[in-house]
Amino acid sequence: xxxxxxxxxxxxxxxxxxxxxxxxxxxxxxxxxxxxxxxxxxxxxxxxxxxxxxxxxxxxxxxxxxxxxxxxxxxxxxxxxxxxxxxxxxxxxxxxxxxxxxxxxxxxxxxxxxxxxxxxxxxxxxxxxxxxxxxxxxxxxxxxxxx
Amino acid sequence: xxxxxxxxxxxxxxxxxxxxxxxxxxxxxxxxxxxxxxxxxxxxxxxxxxxxxxxxxxxxxxxxxxxxxxxxxxxxxxxxxxxxxxxxxxxxxxxxxxxxxxxxxxxxxxxxxxxxxxxxxxxxxxxxxxxxxxxxxxxxxxxxxxxxxxxxxxxxxxxxxxxxxxxxxxxxxxxxxxxxxxxxxxxxxxxxxxxxxxxxxxxxxxxxxxxxxxxxxxxxxxxxxxxxxxxxxxxxxxxxxxxxxxxxxxxxxxxxxxxxxxxxxxxxxxxxxxxxxxxxxxxxxxxxxxxxxxxxxxxxxxxxxxxxxxxxxxxxxxxxxxxxxxxxxxxxxxxxxxxxxxxxxxxxxxxxxxxxxxxxxxxxxxxxxxxxxxxxxxxxxxxxxxxxxxxxxxxxx
Numbered sequence: 001x002x003x004x005x006x007x008x009x010x011x012x013x014x015x016x017x018x019x020x021x022x023x024x025x026x027x028x029x030x031x032x033x034x035x036x037x038x039x040x041x042x043x044x045x046x047x048x049x050x051x052x053x054x055x056x057x058x059x060x061x062x063x064x065x066x067x068x069x070x071x072x073x074x075x076x077x078x079x080x081x082x083x084x085x086x087x088x089x090x091x092x093x094x095x096x097x098x099x100x101x102x103x104x105x106x107x108x109x110x111x112x113x114x115x116x117x118x119x120x121x122x123x124x125x126x127x128x129x130x131x132x133x134x135x136x137x138x139x140x141x142x143x144x145x146x147x
Numbered sequence: 148x149x150x151x152x153x154x155x156x157x158x159x160x161x162x163x164x165x166x167x168x169x170x171x172x173x174x175x176x177x178x179x180x181x182x183x184x185x186x187x188x189x190x191x192x193x194x195x196x197x198x199x200x201x202x203x204x205x206x207x208x209x210x211x212x213x214x215x216x217x218x219x220x221x222x223x224x225x226x227x228x229x230x231x232x233x234x235x236x237x238x239x240x241x242x243x244x245x246x247x248x249x250x251x252x253x254x255x256x257x258x259x260x261x262x263x264x265x266x267x268x269x270x271x272x273x274x275x276x277x278x279x280x281x282x283x284x285x286x287x288x289x290x291x292x293x294x295x296x297x298x299x300x301x302x303x304x305x306x307x308x309x310x311x312x313x314x315x316x317x318x319x320x321x322x323x324x325x326x327x328x329x330x331x332x333x334x335x336x337x338x339x340x341x342x343x344x345x346x347x348x349x350x351x352x353x354x355x356x357x358x359x360x361x362x363x364x365x366x367x368x369x370x371x372x373x374x375x376x377x378x379x380x381x382x383x384x385x386x387x388x389x390x391x392x393x394x395x396x397x398x399x400x401x402x403x404x405x406x407x408x409x410x411x412x413x414x415x416x417x418x419x420x421x422x423x424x425x426x427x428x429x430x431x432x433x434x435x436x437x438x439x440x441x442x443x444x445x446x447x448x449x450x451x452x453x454x455x456x457x458x459x460x461x462x463x464x465x466x467x468x469x470x471x472x473x474x475x476x477x478x479x480x481x482x483x484x485x486x487x488x489x490x491x492x493x494x495x496x497x498x499x500x501x502x503x504x505x506x507x508x509x510x511x512x513x514x515x516x517x518x519x520x521x522x523x524x525x526x527x528x529x530x531x532x533x534x535x536x537x538x539x540x541x542x543x544x
Binding site: 011012018032035036037039055057058059060 | 450451452454455458459462471480490491492495528529530531532533
């Protein structure tokens with residue numbers, strides 16, 4: 001297994017690491033048993049994601065995909081962020097080894113979980129806007145572990 | 148940048164002396180040992196000298212008890228499948244092994260299960276050591292073979308081989324041990340320890356890759372695994388890896404000559420690093436501290452994931468290994484760490500370092516400094532660590 005240069009760059013120099021104390025939306029996905037947890041913080045002004053930070057427990061790909069996902073939504077509109085796919089994250093990183101595809105799925109889910117939290121805080125049912133993750137089954141590694 | 152190769156349990160650098168011993172068998176004495184002309188018989192002589200030397204170094208009665216193979220995995224496969232299949236017709240359909248064997252043994256047992264064998268996997272407990280009484284309790288009149296590794300490849304714990312050997316001898320059960328990690332690091336004597344079959348490999352002791360051996364006690368005849376020519380007295384076909392075999396014997400000789408130094412110096416360096424790293428909060432040493440191979444260190448750091456640690460150590464010039472799911476190529480962490488009772492989330496944060504004789508105090512102090520920095524860095528960005536600290540504050544475990 002080898003990571004692309006872009007993955008190694010985002011792993012070694014992750015962008016947007018940290019927390020936003022007064023975040024407008026926070027999403028956490030994954031679990032410690034599987035070895036990956038991603039937590040995303042969004043600051044939203046009107047329709048725009050003005051700031052985004054993340055914290056991740058996980059492997060090199062988990063950190064790199066988190067970092068890339070924050071870069072892909074920062075400064076963008078909510079609509080734009082809602083269209084983020086794990087494929088887009090992978091492509092921006094010049095690909096991932098097959099066993100690491102699930103990390104990109106988590107990154108997409110983390111952004112969506114934070115947006116979901118944002119809508120919930122505003123009293124809007126997020127399932128109508130966000131729905132289920134847009135990943136196709138073939139991209140998706142079996143997310144269960146240790147069973 | 149300082150470069151430290153600390154993954155000697157994966158493989159080792161070929162020793163220059165070993166390479167020198169091997170060279171003639173690549174260049175001038177390239178004959179097939181089965182050929183009758185001069186460079187053939189010279190090659191044959193080299194193989195037989197190596198066989199005799201290795202037999203003496205492990206305390207075997209005769210050179211004829213050493214069979215050269217391609218390495219540890221083949222030796223493990225042959226020992227267990229060979230004995231099991233040979234004894235099946237006598238109603239021996241039971242195999243005993245442990246939960247934390249190398250996959251060469253575990254997957255061999257899985258394959259034999261499909262052939263109708265029943266497998267008992269004995270516990271290895273928190274210290275990573277099997278209990279002889281568990282093996283005794285598991286032996287039945289159907290037991291064909293007991294296979295327990297000499298020392299574990301991930302956590303380096305040394306098993307009570309002489310006691311298991313005696314038990315098996317008393318019960319009339321064949322005893323195999325995978326000594327791939329232990330060879331050259333701890334004294335091995337197949338006669339004194341009642342070992343019936345012993346798997347060996349050259350590349351873990353500064354010898355070449357692709358060459359190993361199986362010791363088979365006289366009187367035991369495992370079924371043949373590799374059919375073909377009459378090499379290895381008809382027991383293992385294939386033209387001998389002459390240079391590899393010569394290198395293996397030389398490497399084993401050098402490793403055993405350096406055993407005392409390793410036991411003192413490498414153990415001291417290793418312990419210095421363990422003590423330093425245990426000052427990191429929520430860290431733990433995996434496996435018994437004393438009954439372990441001199442060069443092995445295996446620790447867990449809660450709240451971080453092992454592959455990230457490994458990649459960052461690599462950026463700092465340190466080659467290491469991890470039992471995290473991410474490095475095992477599956478979603479589950481190492482079966483060894485789970486077998487000693489670690490929860491999944493802790494096992495994900497493991498690091499194995501395995502040292503060679505050249506390790507220095509400066510090296511281990513550099514490693515300690517880097518590991519502390521990286522663990523702290525990764526914890527600062529870990530939501531799991533945040534949860535652990537929050538629970539700590541609230542008085543939860």
